[in-house]
Amino acid sequence: MTNANEQPNALQVVIGGEAGQGLVTISELLCRSLVRAGYHIVATQSYMSRIRGGHNTFAIRVASAPIAAPQEPIDLLVALNADTFQRHRPELAPGALVIADEKEDIRDVPVLNVPFERLASKTAENMAACGIVGAILGLERATLEHALESFFDGKHPEGAEDNRKAISSAYDWIGAQKVAFRNLPAPPRSAAPIMLNGNEALALGALNAGVKFCAFYPMTPATTVPLTLIKHAGKMGTVVEQAEDEIAAINMAIGASFAGAPAMVATSGGGFALMVESVSLAGMTETPVVIVVAQRPAPATGLPTRTEQADLEFVLHAGHGEFPRAILTPGSVEECFELAQKAFLLADRYQGPVFLLTDQFLADTYRDIVPFTLDTPPHWPAPPEPDNPPYKRYALTETGISPRLIPGLSRHRVVADSDEHTEDGHITEDLDVRRAMVEKRLHKMLGLEAEVSPPVFQGDAHPDLLLVSWGSSRGAVEEAAAIVRAGGTRAGTLHFPQVWPLVPKHFLDTLTSAPTVVAIEGNATGQFARLIRAETGFHIPHHVLRYDGLPFTPEYILRRLPHGTTA
Amino acid sequence: MEQPPDTPVTLPDYGEYETAWCPGCGNFGILKAVKQALVACQLRPESVLFVSGIGQAAKAPHYLNANLFNGLHGRALPVATGAKLANRALTVIVESGDGCLYGEGGNHLIAAIRRNIHVTVLTHNNQIYGLTKGQASPTSMEGFVTKAQPDGVHSQPFNPMATAVAMKAGFAARGFSGMPDHLAGLIQAGINHPGFALIDILQPCVSFNKVNTFAWYKSRCRDVANTHDPANWEAAMKLAFQWDDWIPVGILYKNDRAPFESYFPACAPGPLAEQPVDRNALRQILLSYA
Ligand SMILES: Cc1ncc(C[n+]2csc(CCOP(=O)(O)OP(=O)(O)O)c2C)c(N)n1
Ligand code: SF4
Numbered sequence: 001m002t003n004a005n006e007q008p009n010a011l012q013v014v015i016g017g018e019a020g021q022g023l024v025t026i027s028e029l030l031c032r033s034l035v036r037a038g039y040h041i042v043a044t045q046s047y048m049s050r051i052r053g054g055h056n057t058f059a060i061r062v063a064s065a066p067i068a069a070p071q072e073p074i075d076l077l078v079a080l081n082a083d084t085f086q087r088h089r090p091e092l093a094p095g096a097l098v099i100a101d102e103k104e105d106i107r108d109v110p111v112l113n114v115p116f117e118r119l120a121s122k123t124a125e126n127m128a129a130c131g132i133v134g135a136i137l138g139l140e141r142a143t144l145e146h147a148l149e150s151f152f153d154g155k156h157p158e159g160a161e162d163n164r165k166a167i168s169s170a171y172d173w174i175g176a177q178k179v180a181f182r183n184l185p186a187p188p189r190s191a192a193p194i195m196l197n198g199n200e201a202l203a204l205g206a207l208n209a210g211v212k213f214c215a216f217y218p219m220t221p222a223t224t225v226p227l228t229l230i231k232h233a234g235k236m237g238t239v240v241e242q243a244e245d246e247i248a249a250i251n252m253a254i255g256a257s258f259a260g261a262p263a264m265v266a267t268s269g270g271g272f273a274l275m276v277e278s279v280s281l282a283g284m285t286e287t288p289v290v291i292v293v294a295q296r297p298a299p300a301t302g303l304p305t306r307t308e309q310a311d312l313e314f315v316l317h318a319g320h321g322e323f324p325r326a327i328l329t330p331g332s333v334e335e336c337f338e339l340a341q342k343a344f345l346l347a348d349r350y351q352g353p354v355f356l357l358t359d360q361f362l363a364d365t366y367r368d369i370v371p372f373t374l375d376t377p378p379h380w381p382a383p384p385e386p387d388n389p390p391y392k393r394y395a396l397t398e399t400g401i402s403p404r405l406i407p408g409l410s411r412h413r414v415v416a417d418s419d420e421h422t423e424d425g426h427i428t429e430d431l432d433v434r435r436a437m438v439e440k441r442l443h444k445m446l447g448l449e450a451e452v453s454p455p456v457f458q459g460d461a462h463p464d465l466l467l468v469s470w471g472s473s474r475g476a477v478e479e480a481a482a483i484v485r486a487g488g489t490r491a492g493t494l495h496f497p498q499v500w501p502l503v504p505k506h507f508l509d510t511l512t513s514a515p516t517v518v519a520i521e522g523n524a525t526g527q528f529a530r531l532i533r534a535e536t537g538f539h540i541p542h543h544v545l546r547y548d549g550l551p552f553t554p555e556y557i558l559r560r561l562p563h564g565t566t567a
Numbered sequence: 568m569e570q571p572p573d574t575p576v577t578l579p580d581y582g583e584y585e586t587a588w589c590p591g592c593g594n595f596g597i598l599k600a601v602k603q604a605l606v607a608c609q610l611r612p613e614s615v616l617f618v619s620g621i622g623q624a625a626k627a628p629h630y631l632n633a634n635l636f637n638g639l640h641g642r643a644l645p646v647a648t649g650a651k652l653a654n655r656a657l658t659v660i661v662e663s664g665d666g667c668l669y670g671e672g673g674n675h676l677i678a679a680i681r682r683n684i685h686v687t688v689l690t691h692n693n694q695i696y697g698l699t700k701g702q703a704s705p706t707s708m709e710g711f712v713t714k715a716q717p718d719g720v721h722s723q724p725f726n727p728m729a730t731a732v733a734m735k736a737g738f739a740a741r742g743f744s745g746m747p748d749h750l751a752g753l754i755q756a757g758i759n760h761p762g763f764a765l766i767d768i769l770q771p772c773v774s775f776n777k778v779n780t781f782a783w784y785k786s787r788c789r790d791v792a793n794t795h796d797p798a799n800w801e802a803a804m805k806l807a808f809q810w811d812d813w814i815p816v817g818i819l820y821k822n823d824r825a826p827f828e829s830y831f832p833a834c835a836p837g838p839l840a841e842q843p844v845d846r847n848a849l850r851q852i853l854l855s856y857a
């Protein structure tokens with residue numbers, strides 16, 4: 001293999017084909033091998049909402065140094081069908097290489113025509129493609145073979161052997177070719193990283209926080225959260241139940257939580273719409289519940305397998321009446337793990353609904369991760385049992401937080417009510433009690449505000465250009481800012497890992513002192529900018545919005561920054 | 568009121584409270600029967616969790632002394648399911664109206680029957696929406712006239728017994744609030760049945776249902792105990808459709824399917840709230856993502 005041109009730190013491999021072609025299998029295998037070899041990856045899936053056919057891609061950005069976002073130009077395109085080449089041809093970077101079957105008629109670009117039929121049995125041809133890519137990227141043959149072994153895990157010995165042979169013949173074949181493609185510098189790391197996507201990290205964070213109950217109704221892109229919990233339910237002692245609908249799911253979680261089990265639900269916008277009445281129930285009965293909303297483009301069924309950030313206002317206002325809530329918006333796979341733990345802590349402490357607002361991009365994107373340290377999260381001590389009844393579930397306190405006993409685990413009776421209630425939990429229409437209870441519930445907001453995860457600033461102090469983001473766009477925004485900085489403009493980023501409650505003193509100075517502020521959001525109307533304005537009066541004048549179902553890339557952002565803001 | 572756990576449970580343990588019901592309402596007979604059954608089962612109030620929805624019936628558990636989650640209209644069953652899975656040791660009883668359990672919450676009833684979770688459901692079936700002042704309910708009879716259905720109800724009534732028996736529910740029984748001792752026996756049997764139990768309780772609403780009155784039910788309700796074997800599904804199916812001069816009350820059907828919660832190993836060691844987080848296991852799991 002010869003090295004072409006320069007040696008960049010990162011390059012992008014795109015594997016495209018139809019659903020059912022084993023695309024996901026080989027892409028995951030390749031990602032895992034790259035991670036095991038010490039590379040950094042950002043691997044995004046783009047798939048159509050069907051089980052067979054359609055055009056699907058797996059884009060693996062791989063680098064020897066840390067990276068945070070997907071990129072647009074393609075350096076290595078693996079076209080498992082002819083359609084893939086036609087669709088992605090405009091995205092090929094200078095010096096890009098296309099890998100395709102020798103029967104495809106591809107011209108005018110550097111192409112490696114592979115005799116797949118000779119290299120592998122029909123069902124293992126995709127694995128041969130995997131071997132070709134691995135060899136071109138300079139991965140050791142054994143790394144791929146080991147990843148394959150763990151994938152099959154002793155099952156289907158014949159299939160496993162077929163696939164191993166395919167990888168092997170791909171390596172043998174390519175050794176005899178002259179392939180002009182640049183190599184990545186060897187990765188410097190020796191730490192043993194793992195590979196996780198956002199949903200997996202979120203589920204693992206929930207497990208570390210002590211989740212014991214999850215109910216769900218399947219809905220893309222949230223489903224892999226409960227599926228991850230189910231996978232580990234035996235070892236972790238978790239009860240996970242597929243409910244008859246989303247209304248049942250959240251009510252089951254509320255019931256389990258009332259009976260003492262840390263509980264969660266996971267859904268997307270449409271399923272969350274069904275849960276809304278019960279969000280208010282959790283607020284009124286002061287029952288902890290963690291609600292994961294993995295956004296996808298809406299209204300209605302929208303684009304089931306794509307991404308968007310358009311449910312911020314919905315989640316913020318969901319539920320009739322006034323009650324406290326917190327909304328956490330992880331911006332990376334690591335933050336999914338961290339903030340899932342925080343969500344359980346807040347739900348337990350402030351006794352109500354806490355949201356994890358993610359999206360398809362974050363949910364499905366694989367990253368290399370340094371294994372998390374599993375600290376025991378600080379525990380909110382159980383309240384002392386009162387000596388004499390009646391125990392008051394909703395005792396009026398200075399903080400608004402009432403001591404929560406668990407029915408069946410106490411010698412007292414615990415009474416909770418969705419009607420307005422007295423301190424001991426019974427239905428009331430006493431209007432003085434009503435006023436006191438409204439104030440008690442809302443008082444918990446002060447505590448929530450004191451525990452907000454503040455926005456994260458990165459970049460030049462006193463930047464001329466400030467990019468504001470929340471949730472999953474963090475990586476692309478920070479990379480875009482780095483490119484702007486490299487071009488000589490003072491640039492900074494402000495990422496919000498929590499969008500509610502907002503504490504203006506955390507960020508208002510940063511906003512008001514930057515000459516140009518741009519809000520970057522995956523929706524069509526600038527919902528977060530509107531929220532900032534409502535809460536602080538500060539008007540963010542510029543927006544970069546995206547609502548075509550695709551995630552932000554640094555390139556997308558750079559093309560749309562206001563004129564004159566970059567040097 | 569607080570008593571050492573070894574003294575027998577008596578009626579005063581479950582208290583006496585002022586209610587918001589109309590004088591003469593069938594709900595009083597049900598409340599009495601429920602307390603009687605709890606005492607007969609010797610269940611301590613702190614080991615019993617009532618879950619109710621919204622309606623006149625759903626207020627019932629406020630009028631006795633036990634744990635209570637009074638949730639949303641239609642949503643009692645999923646809350647009860649979650650609570651039972653979180654702590655198998657709790658005796659979980661759902662108490663609500665026909666509108667709440669058969670109308671708004673119909674899908675949950677079907678799912679709960681299929682699961683066979685050990686929860687006892689007491690439906691106060693007055694064939695009307697009481698709390699919202701007299702609209703038709705899913706069990707209102709065809710032709711039943713209300714302000715909302717001035718030309719009479721056009722839909723066929725929902726048949727809870729036929730549904731439960733057809734789906735081979737763990738335990739299906741019908742009672743009448745005017746036969747409180749008989750009803751207490753049914754509730755006791757339902758609580759002790761280790762699986763899902765539906766007890767549909769005919770309950771006159773003196774304010775809004777002028778057709779299905781106390782006298783109307785009383786002249787029709789007769790017990791099946793001496794003539795019917797609840798293990799006989801075909802016979803139960805027939806009885807479930809019997810609704811004219813004779814309305815059968817008693818246990819119509821029962822079987823011994825394993826309760827849903829028995830399939831979750833995580834439920835076995837005790838309340839989920841008391842189970843530790845195994846961080847060594849979690850560490851191994853993390854590393855398995857290499
Ligand atoms: C979501 C929702 N829809 C409607 C209502 C209004 N509502 C309260 S109780 C009720 C019906 C009550 O009928 P039933 O369940 O039979 O109880 P009953 O009062 O007859 O005992 C309705 C429609 C509500 N509380 N919540
Ligand atoms: S309205 Fe009917 S059901 Fe409600 S309390 Fe009065 S009589 Fe009973």
Ligand SMILES: [Mg+2]
Nearest residue numbers: 664665695697
């Ligand atoms: Mg009713």
